Amino acid sequence: MQEYLTYSVYGSAILLMLIGLYAALVKKNLIKIVIGLSILDAGVHLLFVAVGYLNNATAPIFSEAVIGKNVVMADPVPQALVLTAIVIGFGVTAVALALVVRLYRKHNTTNIDEIKNLKW
Amino acid sequence: MKKLIVITLLLILGFYLISTFSSTPFGAEKVSGVKDFYLKQSPETLKVSNVVTAIVVSFRGFDTLGEVTVLFLASTALGSILYRRRTKHSGLNPQREAVISSSLVRTGAKVLFPMIILLGAYVFVHGHLTPGGGFQGGAIIATGFLLILISYRKFFINHNVLTWVEAIAGTTFVLIGIGGLIYATQNNFLENFLPEGTLNKLMSGGVVSIIYIAVGFKVGAEITGILDTLLTIKEAGLDPDEN
Amino acid sequence: MVISNPIYFIALPLIAAFLLPLIGKVYKPLIRIFPGLVFAFMAYISFDLFLNLQAGEAKIIQIAGWEQPWGINLVYGHFSGFITLIITTLAFLVWVYSYKFKKVGFDNSQKFFILLMLMVAGSIGVVLTGDIFNLFVFIEITAISSYGLTAFYKGRDGAEAAFKFLLIGALSSTFLLLGILILYTQTGTLNMAELAVKIKTIEPATQALVLILFFVGFGIEAEMFPLNGWVPDAYSQAPAPVAAAFAGMLAKSGIYGLVRIIYTIFDLNGIFGLLLIMGLLTMVIAETAALKQKNIRRMLAYSSMGQMGLIMIAFSLNTKSGIYAALFLMFNHAVIKTMLFFSAGFLTYTTKNKKISDLDGFGKIMPFTALMFGLGAFAIVGFPPFSGFWSKISVLVATADKGFYLVLATILITSIVEIVYYFKIIGRLYFKKAHKEVEVHKPSWNAQIAMLILAVIIITIGIYPDLITGYITNAADALFDKAAYIKHVLPNLTLN
Numbered sequence: 001m002q003e004y005l006t007y008s009v010y011g012s013a014i015l016l017m018l019i020g021l022y023a024a025l026v027k028k029n030l031i032k033i034v035i036g037l038s039i040l041d042a043g044v045h046l047l048f049v050a051v052g053y054l055n056n057a058t059a060p061i062f063s064e065a066v067i068g069k070n071v072v073m074a075d076p077v078p079q080a081l082v083l084t085a086i087v088i089g090f091g092v093t094a095v096a097l098a099l100v101v102r103l104y105r106k107h108n109t110t111n112i113d114e115i116k117n118l119k120w
Numbered sequence: 121m122k123k124l125i126v127i128t129l130l131l132i133l134g135f136y137l138i139s140t141f142s143s144t145p146f147g148a149e150k151v152s153g154v155k156d157f158y159l160k161q162s163p164e165t166l167k168v169s170n171v172v173t174a175i176v177v178s179f180r181g182f183d184t185l186g187e188v189t190v191l192f193l194a195s196t197a198l199g200s201i202l203y204r205r206r207t208k209h210s211g212l213n214p215q216r217e218a219v220i221s222s223s224l225v226r227t228g229a230k231v232l233f234p235m236i237i238l239l240g241a242y243v244f245v246h247g248h249l250t251p252g253g254g255f256q257g258g259a260i261i262a263t264g265f266l267l268i269l270i271s272y273r274k275f276f277i278n279h280n281v282l283t284w285v286e287a288i289a290g291t292t293f294v295l296i297g298i299g300g301l302i303y304a305t306q307n308n309f310l311e312n313f314l315p316e317g318t319l320n321k322l323m324s325g326g327v328v329s330i331i332y333i334a335v336g337f338k339v340g341a342e343i344t345g346i347l348d349t350l351l352t353i354k355e356a357g358l359d360p361d362e363n
Numbered sequence: 364m365v366i367s368n369p370i371y372f373i374a375l376p377l378i379a380a381f382l383l384p385l386i387g388k389v390y391k392p393l394i395r396i397f398p399g400l401v402f403a404f405m406a407y408i409s410f411d412l413f414l415n416l417q418a419g420e421a422k423i424i425q426i427a428g429w430e431q432p433w434g435i436n437l438v439y440g441h442f443s444g445f446i447t448l449i450i451t452t453l454a455f456l457v458w459v460y461s462y463k464f465k466k467v468g469f470d471n472s473q474k475f476f477i478l479l480m481l482m483v484a485g486s487i488g489v490v491l492t493g494d495i496f497n498l499f500v501f502i503e504i505t506a507i508s509s510y511g512l513t514a515f516y517k518g519r520d521g522a523e524a525a526f527k528f529l530l531i532g533a534l535s536s537t538f539l540l541l542g543i544l545i546l547y548t549q550t551g552t553l554n555m556a557e558l559a560v561k562i563k564t565i566e567p568a569t570q571a572l573v574l575i576l577f578f579v580g581f582g583i584e585a586e587m588f589p590l591n592g593w594v595p596d597a598y599s600q601a602p603a604p605v606a607a608a609f610a611g612m613l614a615k616s617g618i619y620g621l622v623r624i625i626y627t628i629f630d631l632n633g634i635f636g637l638l639l640i641m642g643l644l645t646m647v648i649a650e651t652a653a654l655k656q657k658n659i660r661r662m663l664a665y666s667s668m669g670q671m672g673l674i675m676i677a678f679s680l681n682t683k684s685g686i687y688a689a690l691f692l693m694f695n696h697a698v699i700k701t702m703l704f705f706s707a708g709f710l711t712y713t714t715k716n717k718k719i720s721d722l723d724g725f726g727k728i729m730p731f732t733a734l735m736f737g738l739g740a741f742a743i744v745g746f747p748p749f750s751g752f753w754s755k756i757s758v759l760v761a762t763a764d765k766g767f768y769l770v771l772a773t774i775l776i777t778s779i780v781e782i783v784y785y786f787k788i789i790g791r792l793y794f795k796k797a798h799k800e801v802e803v804h805k806p807s808w809n810a811q812i813a814m815l816i817l818a819v820i821i822i823t824i825g826i827y828p829d830l831i832t833g834y835i836t837n838a839a840d841a842l843f844d845k846a847a848y849i850k851h852v853l854p855n856l857t858l859n
């Protein structure tokens with residue numbers, strides 16, 4: 001049972017990452033590539049948070065109900081890291097979309113194969 | 121052919137990753153590290169109940185400074201790439217004229233907008249007591265603005281106001297940091313120099329709540345600015361080829 | 364009377380960048396002057412701190428008053444101090460060069476300086492930090508500002524270059540994040556010194572995975588093959604001072620990341636061999652491709668890649684003389700490449716395609732600029748009495764010391780290739796007749812001052828290399844001594 005849970009949780013996060021990677025590397029439409037990057041980010045963040053969980057743990061907040069009792073708290077550090085990582089991912093996606101808009105204006109297509117002004 | 125190579129590589133990577141992560145079962149006790157220190161010090165020394173907030177603002181406050189900078193950078197880079205003129209707003213964008221939303225959407229947006237703003241403000245003011253904080257609250261506020269921007273064609277956001285809010289909030293953050301350099305006991309950047317108060321009250325945590333409020337304003341202003349820029353892209357604006 | 368604190372390197376550009384939009388509303392011309400003041404002040408405290416650093420000392424700055432490893436700390440030692448010195452001086456020179464940048468419109472100079480200041484802050488943050496997640500955040504700051512700067516001009520294909528850069532960059536920073544996650548899961552800490560101690564508890568297979576993830580993460584900025592597809596496009600489409608900044612700051616911080624994890628954190632066999640192979644591949648492929656280029660900026664970009672490959676080879680030797688050679692190469696590469704990009708910027712100001720064949724006869728039309736370019740070309744291939752000569756010699760000596768004679772032969776062959784393609788340009792500049800209708804844009808006085816300062820540095824170090832050899836030796840010692848780094852940051856933990 002424990003193994004099933006481990007594999008399914010980590011496996012789904014890694015599967016998300018692989019789907020995002022596939023979309024970012026193989027697809028030809030610019031917007032699909034940006035969406036792939038977003039999905040990849042989502043997978044990594046999910047993996048981060050999943051690592052921080054402890055069995056029967058509660059949220060790491062010392063509210064009135066928890067003070068004095070001996071409870072197991074989930075690891076707060078990956079949650080803090082993920083907060084930063086989500087914002088950074090958002091920033092990169094915003095810049096990527098702005099570039100897509102400008103590329104579309106200039107070349108009138110969103111197919112990456114047709115935008116090859118810069119040769120080798 | 122290229123797809124086949126990519127899929128093979130991805131499968132190898134996935135297999136390698138899964139075997140690495142599954143060595144420790146989900147939920148088991150991991151290696152003991154820094155988290156015990158945080159869980160102990162946060163309610164005792166800093167008097168902040170939300171440990172994640174304490175980590176984000178105080179223990180790893182430098183990361184938050186970097187993150188705020190990343191948002192500011194994204195907004196500036198966006199403006200630079202899309203050549204938004206920060207001059208007076210001249211006329212409507214042809215893209216936004218195309219869709220006229222129904223009266224249901226418009227009325228609903230008008231009713232929901234103040235409540236969303238209130239929720240966002242609540243989330244970031246109480247960041248050190250309940251789950252949430254500056255970033256989450258700022259994102260909620262930006263969602264409220266997005267709702268209004270989509271439903272009303274003529275809603276005009278004054279980018280001057282946004283610029284002032286961003287600049288002042290960002291400067292407040294760095295100034296509090298430098299204040300820590302001057303006033304705090306050990307003269308370190310971003311150290312807490314205000315009295316801590318008692319646990320679980322609104323006035324607790326010293327500079328933590330003030331920093332998070334500034335962050336909430338900044339994030340809300342910036343995400344709204346980004347959304348507005350992306351929504352009001354002018355079609356005619358690309359100058360002839362420049363070297 | 365100024366309190367020199369390494370935290371100012373990051374806090375000052377940040378606050379200046381936040382305030383710049385407000386300053387722009389108050390008084391327009393101040394937008395161009397204010398970054399210059401910030402950069403000058405940063406260069407001043409950089410010199411002040413570095414020259415007063417005792418041998419074997421390292422300043423540790425704790426952020427937010429929490430002790431390491433629970434808080435974030437900055438480590439200002441000889442090695443990081445040396446690179447910070449290079450970055451701050453280059454930042455100031457880039458500002459001098461772009462002070463009167465006429466190509467940007469009235470409005471965009473504000474965004475240009477914001478992005479530039481934040482790129483400088485990010486690069487210095489990468490070099491100074493002692494915490495691995497903080498390293499990731501600062502790498503992202505540097506990367507996003509460079510995406511914005513690459514796409515700065517409207518008319519050229521900046522957006523395409525920036526998109527390619529962004530795609531490779533976003534993928535590699537995700538891999539970097541994954542590597543950090545695995546390290547945290549296995550050791551429970553994020554501080555680099557504590558990681559160095561605790562990394563023995565991880566099994567070698569996992570260590571190898573994390574190492575590969577980190578190589579991908581840092582390799583993009585360090586221009587390592589095969590992650591350097593973005594380099595020729597980005598260097599040729601960005602504005603000229605920005606390309607110089609890429610070569611001088613971005614690449615340096617990328618290489619710093621690679622070197623820091625290899626020398627300080629990890630402890631595997633075969634790391635150095637991997638770096639040697641990647642460095643060789645990068646150098647050989649880049650220099651060969653540079654031969655075929657017709658566009659001068661792309662040629663300079665490939666040459667820059669080749670130099671980074673050479674630096675990687677020098678770092679992979681794992682000896683003190685190897686690190687010494689690599690540091691000297693880094694210094695020279697930063698100074699000379701900046702000079703080359705500055706002069707190339709004016710040589711090709713008016714030609715749209717920046718073809719080399721358009722440069723015939725410019726030796727007579729723009730004598731000052733052509734002379735600067737020639738100086739840079741001679742220096743970078745290693746002719747005496749310029750500074751490039753000493754760094755080339757030290758690399759060859761270090762490689763011979765280690766007994767890698769095949770590598771030595773490869774370096775010599777690629778040096779000859781370098782000489783060939785640089786002298787092609789010099790030949791065209793001086794020995795061919797100019798085309799009929801050619802319009803030139805002479806460099807303005809501030810650009811000339813910038814280039815002159817660089818020329819003075821190149822010639823002075825070439826004649827008296829002892830001016831900086833002492834500092835470089837200190838820096839090399841600081842990097843090579845892993846135990847000293849750990850002792851500075853965590854006095855209670857020892858490397859057993």
